[in-house]
Amino acid sequence: MELRVRDGRAVLAGEDESGEREVDPHSLPLGADLAEALHEWAKVADAVTRTETPQDGVANALVARRGKQLAIRIATVMNSQVSYTDPVSGELVSVDAPDQPAAAPETEAAQPVPDDAPEPTPWGTGLTVSLITAAIVTVTVVSLSLGLGETSSWLALVANVLVVGGLAPSVWLGRRVPVWRWVAYGVVTGVLVAWLALILTLL
Incomplete structure (x- = not known):
């Protein structure tokens, strides 16, 4: 099974009697949350690949990292090997389902395994x-x-739109990453404060 991005949507490809097929994640027993997470990742990945800033290593790295995390989740649910094609670099990466922990001996009392705190x-x-x-x-x-x-108000407006549009994919990806979320919060706050300051200067 292979995870891919097609026109801003996540698809899972596999082989059957008729050849290779691509299906929507919602059609597989993955759970609604995981299927929605896959499509959300695909939308952001598509936006990153369409921007004219291939040197933006932060966004590319976040897309690749999130894709691998989702591929591992699929492998865990399906209990099989899953590959995914990095939509930015085109690299094909394979991940295996995590090993299941061995069952405790019957002579020992079963101890609950706490989730990772x-x-x-x-x-x-x-x-x-x-x-x-x-x-x-x-x-x-x-x-x-x-x-x-000072040159043109329209030019300043267009520049603001381009700056925000260029930052949007990175901010959207980073909002849930433990380290980068703080940078994302700062970017959003900085843009809003800057716009407020600019509006006050026009009054």
Whole structure:
């Protein structure tokens, strides 16, 4: 089974009597949450590949990492090997289903296996990173807008739209990644503060 992206949608390809077939994840017993997560990843991956910034290593790395995580989840649910084609690099990666833990001997009392406890949220460090990122983005957007605004207000508006559009895929991917989410929060805050400052300068 192979995970692919087709026109912003996730598909799973496999072989049967009639040859290779691609099916929607919702048609397989994966669960609604996993199927929706696959399509969400495919939309972001498609947006990243369509942008004209192939040097954006952060977005590419996040797409590849998320794709591998989802492939592992599929392999776990289906209990079989799953491959996925990285939509950015085109590399084919194979993952195996995680080994199931051995059953405890009958002579021992069954002990509940706790789920992996979530790591504590590093609020201090995280908010510091968000604050620094927000300050950098705010100064950059305001300086760019004021500089271009002296030439043309429309040019400044177009520049803002392009900047936000270029950052959107990375921010969307990073919002749930433990480390990069703080950067994503800072980018969003910085853009909003910059726009508020620009509106106040026009009043």
